[in-house]
Amino acid sequence: MIRVTRKIEFSAAHFYDNPNFSEEENRRVFGKCANRHGHGHNYVLEVTVAGEPDPATGMVLDLKELKDILQREVGDRMDHRHLNFEVPELSGKIPTCENIAAVIWRLLEPKITRGNLDRVRLYESADLFADCTAESNGVRI
Amino acid sequence: MTASLKISLTRRYRFAASHRLHRPDFSEAENARIYGKCSNPYGHGHNYVLDVTVTGPVDPATGMIANLGELDPFVQHEVVEAFDYKYLNEEVPAFSKDVPTAENICREIYRRLKPFPAARLERVRVEETNKNSFEFEG
Numbered sequence: 493m494i495r496v497t498r499k500i501e502f503s504a505a506h507f508y509d510n511p512n513f514s515e516e517e518n519r520r521v522f523g524k525c526a527n528r529h530g531h532g533h534n535y536v537l538e539v540t541v542a543g544e545p546d547p548a549t550g551m552v553l554d555l556k557e558l559k560d561i562l563q564r565e566v567g568d569r570m571d572h573r574h575l576n577f578e579v580p581e582l583s584g585k586i587p588t589c590e591n592i593a594a595v596i597w598r599l600l601e602p603k604i605t606r607g608n609l610d611r612v613r614l615y616e617s618a619d620l621f622a623d624c625t626a627e628s629n630g631v632r633i
Numbered sequence: 634m635t636a637s638l639k640i641s642l643t644r645r646y647r648f649a650a651s652h653r654l655h656r657p658d659f660s661e662a663e664n665a666r667i668y669g670k671c672s673n674p675y676g677h678g679h680n681y682v683l684d685v686t687v688t689g690p691v692d693p694a695t696g697m698i699a700n701l702g703e704l705d706p707f708v709q710h711e712v713v714e715a716f717d718y719k720y721l722n723e724e725v726p727a728f729s730k731d732v733p734t735a736e737n738i739c740r741e742i743y744r745r746l747k748p749f750p751a752a753r754l755e756r757v758r759v760e761e762t763n764k765n766s767f768e769f770e771g
Contacts, residue, residue, distance in 0.1 A: 510694055521695060523702055586696030590640045594691070597638055619645040620701075623686075627639035 495610055496552045497540045500562040502571035505532040506587040509576070530574060535592075536615040537566060539600060543607025553606035565599045589614055589622040597624045641688040641755055642698045646708055648717035651678035652733040655722075676720060682760035683712065683742065687752035699752035711745040735761040739769040747771070 507530040508522035518526040525531070539562060543552040569579055575587040581599065585591045593614040601609045615621040654671035655664050664672045671677070685708055687699050715725060721733040727744075731737045743757045760766040 508696070512694070521700065521702070588691075588696035590642060590691045590698055591696045594638055594640060621643050622698075623641045623643065625639050627637055 493542055494545055494552050495540050495542045496555070496558075496607070497538050498555060498558045498562060500537050500539070500559075500567055501534060502537070502567055503532060503534050504570050504573050504575050505530040506575040507531065508586050508588065510586065530576070533616050535570075537562070537596065538611075538613040538615075539596075539609070540611040540613070541604055541607040542610035546606075553604070557606075558604075561600065561603045565603060566596055569599075589616045589620060593622040593624040639688065640691055640698060641686050642752075643684050643686040643756075644701065644704060644708070646683045646685065646713055647680065648683065648713050649678060649680050650716050650719050650721050651676045652721040652728070653677070654732050654734060656732060676722070679761050681716070681738070682766075683708075684756075684758040684760075685746060685754070686756040686758070687749065688755045689752040699749075703751050704749065707749050708746065712742050715745075735759050735765070735767040736769075739767045743769045743771060 506525075507527055508525040509518055509528070510521070513521065539558070541553055541558065545552050569581075570592075573579060575582055575592065579587075579595075581595045582591065585595070593612050596614065597609065597612045600612065610625065612624040613621055614624075652671075653673065653676040654668035655674075659667065685704070687704065689698050691698055719725060721728045721738070723729070725733070725741070727741045728737070731741070738761075739757050739759045742759065743754065746754050746757065754771070756768055756770045758766055758768045
């Protein structure tokens with residue numbers, strides 16, 4: 493089995509707000525991230541697909557195809573967008589690294605037809621990333 | 634289609650510290666043979682990079698596995714303040730017994746972070762330089 497990883501970057505705005513929390517509670521739990529004017533990150537997404545290389549091509553999947561899927565499903569949806577307001581898949585969810593990674597997994601999984609989606613790694617900054625993998629006894633979110 | 638997903642969160646920290654790889658129960662020749670330059674009696678140092686990975690359910694109220702407002706001060710207190718700008722052999726009690734190799738540093742950091750109450754510690758990864766890294770999962 494071979495793992496193939498492709499990277500895509502996107503820049504987006506967000507803030508953290510739980511409507512069930514008071515203003516004060518939002519500030520206490522989310523700190524600076526609760527600033528209602530929002531702030532932004534240069535997100536780096538690494539998507540890993542695992543599979544056996546096709547003996548005819550030597551490839552697990554066509555990287556150009558994966559590049560197009562990432563652009564369509566993630567880039568077009570999230571690049572230069574405000575994640576709280578412009579990405580329906582995130583509506584009702586706080587756009588943390590964890591939640592965005594899980595949403596990206598759900599978007600990509602049905603589109604990967606060669607090999608299996610193995611891991612979605614989303615960097616919010618060089619010092620923080622979330623990993624999303626399939627696990628039989630994982631948590632349903 | 635709604636397969637269960639496992640989410641983990643990894644946060645990077647940094648500390649700079651000196652150490653010496655040397656065992657008093659080895660002869661000088663043995664220390665030199667096993668640890669080479671790392672056995673220099675005056676010690677030497679590294680800019681360590683520490684990746685801490687936690688896992689667990691994502692709290693729907695916060696969207697988080699662990700709030701960095703809790704994880705950062707915990708790691709800061711348990712590891713960074715204890716290791717940063719220190720001579721590990723003499724200033725971190727664990728290394729009066731164990732040689733402060735990156736392997737043992739990984740294990741000691743894991744031991745210190747394991748009690749983090751808000752999420753499950755999954756992995757500790759230490760880069761001693763940008764050419765070598767070490768991971769411990771308990």
